Amino acid sequence: LGFVCGPDDLLVDDTGTPIRIDKAYSWDAPLAAHGLMHTVIRNAWAGDPYRIDTLFMYMSNMAWNSSMNTVETMAMLTDMDASGEYKIPFIIYSDAYYSETVPFADLVLPDTTYLERHDCISLLDRPISHADGPGDAIRHPVVEPDRDVRPFQTVLIELGARLGLPGFVDDDGSAKYRDYADYIVHHERTPGIGPLAGWRGKDGTSIGKGGANPDQLQRYIDNGGFWHHDFADDQRYYKMANRSYLDFAETMGFI
Template structure:
């Protein structure tokens, strides 16, 4: 986990660990005892191995007591969220789908959606894609990011109602009214595959062409399932010392054992 890597200084030591949403000291750790030990462990000089922890949460979760700085987050009823095709979508075998959450109540306390906080931090740090040429912030907040961010031309976090008139799906220009279209449709967008796209998708030309149009894949080539995986074997051989690219010594045994 990110906590273990921060504690071990792998691949390099850090001075600040920032976490949000996941309560990683408890329900995302898979090993709470060792994770808590890492969060509180000190080096030979008596300094914490993870020097500074920033954590954002809407509740007093099990991770909050280990944080040096706590940023109060909103609940899911008070912020925008995006259940995107780019990350863990809600699609099923016969169709593509994505969704949003949107505020139904306004916060009555001093909290901010952490996605918006991250976007503002990106702008303050001058990170690429978060500032314009004049140095101003590219995005106002997370809702603005959902609508206007494009991973590649025409492909953004949401696939529905793209294009200036909202008539495109998958790929299309930014639609300023996109979030409202989702809200009007109950927060969801869904597209049914045609009958000839629903079977053997790894080698179905009709589906592969559609997948390219949607931006799912770069080209309409069959997706080959390898019983023997040459890329994985290269990892194993590297762990045994073969090739120019070598893994860290501490990871050799694990790579050789599990890249099978």
């Protein structure tokens, strides 16, 4: 699933410098499940591990709920260098509301609310699992937007296709995904492993690994938006040396 298992899995360059602005999955934070959102603004301001020209944020209101220190964060967002230029030169921010981050942005783009879009709470990102079994979930639209707006995940997917970024276009240069809902169903991080673990395969009978199931989102909706698998009794303990669990984990793509 992409979890760091050794030095070869770290996101660092040839000198050991972190590739991500939050230093996630580097020597600074090798086990950074879901990343280190609370460090993004501070690192961008400090130019650590590198300087940036644009800070692009969405769906997070990071100046408030991921900053850990709002007073210092506001100072960082408005701080200037000796030449009179902002230390974070340009900020793009997308939100459905006039949140605390909006006043600091140079460009503000609209977004949908969680009742108007698909979201994916994935094992690849921030699993809602517990010790007795893996699980994941979706949000799905219950109302249509009443204004000129699209889910920002869909906007990002279209930007990736327009830029021709790997993973967002097919061999002929056409867009690989219609929108974010299509991405959830058809994206594969590695063969057979996608954002959702439940109801995989063409007939929806596989879990963990399996091809795309065009009815996968509907299966989640029919199940209240959730999928969960219960470990067998002999898989629930001493997992680091439990043959039954480790065999299951391999079939699921955990290891």
